[in-house]
Amino acid sequence: KAPLVIVDGVYSMGGDIAPLPELSAVCKKHRARLLVDDAHGLGVLGEGGRGTASHFGLEDDVDLIMGTFSKALGSIGGFVAGPLPVLGWIKHFSRSMLFSASLPPASTAAALASLDVIEREPEIIGHLQTVGQRWREGLTEHGFDVGQAKTPIVPVIVGDEYRTIMFGKALLEAGVYTNTAVYPAVNMGEAILRTSCMATHTEEMVDEALEKFETVGRKLGVIT
Numbered sequence: 001k002a003p004l005v006i007v008d009g010v011y012s013m014g015g016d017i018a019p020l021p022e023l024s025a026v027c028k029k030h031r032a033r034l035l036v037d038d039a040h041g042l043g044v045l046g047e048g049g050r051g052t053a054s055h056f057g058l059e060d061d062v063d064l065i066m067g068t069f070s071k072a073l074g075s076i077g078g079f080v081a082g083p084l085p086v087l088g089w090i091k092h093f094s095r096s097m098l099f100s101a102s103l104p105p106a107s108t109a110a111a112l113a114s115l116d117v118i119e120r121e122p123e124i125i126g127h128l129q130t131v132g133q134r135w136r137e138g139l140t141e142h143g144f145d146v147g148q149a150k151t152p153i154v155p156v157i158v159g160d161e162y163r164t165i166m167f168g169k170a171l172l173e174a175g176v177y178t179n180t181a182v183y184p185a186v187n188m189g190e191a192i193l194r195t196s197c198m199a200t201h202t203e204e205m206v207d208e209a210l211e212k213f214e215t216v217g218r219k220l221g222v223i224t
Contacts, residue, residue, distance in 0.1 A: 003032040009041035009052030013186055013194060015146075015153030017045070020052060024061045035064040043072025044151060049118045049125050069107070073114040077103040128152055128199040131206050135197050138210040143223035152197035155181075156213070157190065158222055164191035167220055174212045 005027050007018050020036070027034045038051040046054025049072065053062045064082035069075040080090060091097060118124065132152030139146050145157040158164040161182045168180040171193070179194040186192055197206070217223040 003030070004035060005032050006035045006037065009036045009038035010045065010151050010153065012040050012153065013181060013192065014155055015149035015151045017041075017052060017055070017150050020056045020058050020062070024058055028061075033063040034061070035066065036062050038065055038067045039071055039078075040151070040153060042067045043114070043118055044125065044128065048122055069111040069114075072118075073111045075107045075110040075114065077107055077111065124199045128197065131199075131201050131203060132197045134203060134206050135195070135210070138206065139213065142210065142214045142217070144213065144217065154195045154197070155192040156195060156222075157192050159189055159191060161191045163220060163222065164193060167216065167222055168193050170216045170220065171212065174216055176209050176212050 005023065007020075007023060009020070010017055018036070024034060026032075036051075036053055038053070041052035041055070043049040043051075045052050048054075050059070051065065051067070053059045053065060064080060064086065066078065066080045068078040070077070080087065129152070132154070135152070136146055136149055136154050139154065139156060146154050147157055149155060156178075158167060164182060165180055168178050171178055179196075180191070181194050182191045183189075214223070
């Protein structure tokens with residue numbers, strides 16, 4: 001039996017991208033199969049938003065790709081893509097599929113409509129990358145720690161949980177929404193504000209949010 005290596009394409013808290021070329025090489029060396037959970041890569045990375053494997057040109061080297069319709073596609077449900085014999089096995093033996101209901105037609109149609117938009121308007125993904133880079137670089141220039149983020153998911157690492165919570169509340173009062181992530185969502189002592197750029201954000205919105213981050217961050221001592 002071949003071992004199965006399972007990895008996120010894009011890490012949901014750090015916004016960093018899995019080193020798929022290195023992982024793929026290791027899997028080939030040890031005759032292992034590679035499954036990429038691309039929940040946060042689909043619609044964001046790769047040609048036409050095809051995800052992390054496409055981003056690295058490794059679509060033929062990844063055995064299985066799974067993802068969700070609830071992120072970039074704005075619906076519910078998910079998928080697994082791979083060789084037909086494997087998918088047939090999953091259909092017959094996956095407990096989560098056997099004992100759950102089918103997707104509502106409206107949700108399926110919504111996901112398909114989102115895919116149509118991505119294919120028809122590829123510039124959306126280019127704009128998303130532009131505002132994401134502007135956001136990451138702006139935060140770094142203001143003195144915030146964004147870790148190894150390489151995608152529109154950008155963590156602002158604060159560390160202290162109380163300060164992180166207060167930072168998030170103050171930003172919300174200033175008109176900027178963030179997700180506060182503390183233990184156990186992240187490691188103890190590594191609390192973050194999880195921020196995400198969207199394709200509907202403009203560069204002006206990004207700049208306004210950066211100004212508010214700097215003002216509130218200095219007031220609370222997150223940056224000096």
